[in-house]
Amino acid sequence: MDFGYVNWSTNTAVVEKWNEGLTQGKIMATRCTSCQQVFLPPRGHCPCGGDVEWIEMNPEAELFTYTVIMFAPESIADRAPYVVAIGQFENGVRMLAHLFANPNALKVGMKVKLKPEQLDKNRITVKYVPV
Numbered sequence: 001m002d003f004g005y006v007n008w009s010t011n012t013a014v015v016e017k018w019n020e021g022l023t024q025g026k027i028m029a030t031r032c033t034s035c036q037q038v039f040l041p042p043r044g045h046c047p048c049g050g051d052v053e054w055i056e057m058n059p060e061a062e063l064f065t066y067t068v069i070m071f072a073p074e075s076i077a078d079r080a081p082y083v084v085a086i087g088q089f090e091n092g093v094r095m096l097a098h099l100f101a102n103p104n105a106l107k108v109g110m111k112v113k114l115k116p117e118q119l120d121k122n123r124i125t126v127k128y129v130p131v
């Protein structure tokens, strides 16, 4: 495997359910049935020992923070400069993802939306876009 390339072969029940949601346009998370902590990306277990249940997230978030990547790994060098952002959702959960937008038009606190992004026929991920 070359440096900077991601191995997409991880295939757990949690990853399958996450990917299934994405192919249906849904952002799925898990929530602990004991302490109510929400996990995005989803986890199969809570650190408190409680069981988790699946919930559909409202995909709208606020831009919590971001950075502009000028020197990218070789596998995505053609995308640079690009933005990596942390969005904060209504339930307080924060998640890191690419943000597809003009870096000069970004402002902390602006509304963004987390959307599925089909990379090719076998790979799907998420990205933020401005609302």
Ligand SMILES: [Zn+2]
Pocket (backbone or CB within 6 Å): 032, 033, 034, 035, 036, 037, 046, 047, 048, 049, 050
């Ligand atoms: Zn818990």
